[in-house]
Amino acid sequence: MNRASDNENFINGKYCDNRIHSLSRCQSLNLFLFALSDAFAKTRVDTMRVRLPSESKIEMSMANNSHAEILIVDDDALSRRILAQVLTSAGYNCQLCGDGAEALEVIHAKPPSLLLLDFDMPGANGAEVLKQLRSDQQQAVAQVPTIMLTAHGSEESEVSCLQAGADDFVTKPVNTAVLRARIETQLRLRSMRRQLERQNDELERWRRDLERDLAAARLTQQSLIPQKPLVLPGWDVAACYRPVIQVGGDIYGWLRMKDGRILFWIADGSGHGAAAALLTTLAKLLFHHGSAEHNAPASVMEAVNDDFRSIFGGRSFMTAMCVAIDHKTGRAHAVGAGHPPLLIVRPNGATESIASVAPPLGLVERPEFMETALDFGPGDAFLLYTDGLFGSSENGRRRVTPQQLEKMLDYSAPTAEVLLKGILARVAPNNPEDSLSDDMTALAVRRTAPQ
DSSP, X not given: OHHHHHHHHHHTTOOOSOTTTTSOHHHHHHHHHHHHHHHHHHHHHHHHHTOOGGGSOOOOOGGGGGGOEEEEEOSOHHHHHXXXXXXXXXXXXXXXESSHHHHHHHHHHSOOSEEEEESSOSSSOXXXXXXXHHTOSOHHHHTOOEEEEESOOSHHHHHHHHHTTOSEEEESSOOHHHHHHHHHHHHXXXXXXXXXXXXXXXXXXXXXXXXXXXXXXXXXXXXXXXXXXXXXXXXXXXEEEEOSSSSOSEEEEEEEOTTSOEEEEEEEESSSHHHHHHHHXXXXXXXXXXXXXXXXXXXXXXXXHHHHHHHHTTSSOEEEEEEEEOTTTOEEXXXXXXXXOEEEEOTTSXXXXXXXXXXXXXXXXXXXXOOEEEEOOTTOEEEEEOXXXXXOSGGGOOOOOHHXXXXXXXXXOSSHHHHHHHHHXXXXXXXXXXXXXXXXXXXXXXXXXXX
């Protein structure tokens, strides 16, 4: 009962599908512009907040490497003391261990900045200790930078050190200049890895915030899209809306004009994603006011173009096509602005294509909008759609042309929904892995046979 009542009110002119009808056109535009500027301001703040540090100064903390904690593991007490003395004089903080077992306990208690590990030790040698270290479940323990100390200068010994998981090695007797250079290299790499981890964490937080914002934007945009087909006596309506991501730049709808005709319209904003979705919000507002103030579809288009251009100054645009129908007589007028042609199919299989003559809305000041007079009888149908219906040339697929799309119109389709599904089955990706390259929106309207 509620659904019938809603459609009765729509036909009788009592239905208003925009809650801001009580606002003046100027007030509504001002409210939209305020929301638009606020949204872009937030976008700029978020972008600045997640800008990668490489765009300013990467905090490598190289100057602080002299205070790094170095754990020296060697079974020879004299070697340990000499290494500790050399590195302490260079500004490092050193801790000493005499065997691998003790070293593992110390590392688990507090992972050092770097590990100097002797290869030849009684019990578990350096390679065995390092293998245990690298297999540890704690990331901070498993990733401790390690330089292996070895008295063997052979290639076999070098390979054994690297295979065990060493980041570098130094042969004994130790050249202190070489050792310090390799320590500094490993500490720089450690600092870069930590910086990269912080960046990844920051990007992950940004991704989650973006997904949350897109989900909220999707709900907002869905409220602008008709949630169910229009129930219009003597007419059958079906629609499809598939954005590339959660929000898109396509929008469609139907409105009652001042003279009582029903205006079916569709628009495609430039770009994709959140920026294009903001244009659809504006399009909904402008078409609402235009249809309430003007009696002809060309006049509606002129009003939308003037307002759109006054806001963006030609920096953004949108294509559009609309059809104004007297649902009682079937007489109609169509006008397009840079949009794919309106397609018509008759019960005898004949098809027609009505091209857009005017440029996209917002590009040119005061363009000429020309109306095409049409007459729809029982069984006639027309299709409004965006260029996403043409598909993509990716993955070896060919884009569908308007002429090919016209040939896909099934004159025998008993309903608008069957007509639309037949087209989508031929142009939409069959494989779920083949994602859309553009927003896809279509609106099919068919005049039914008299009961």
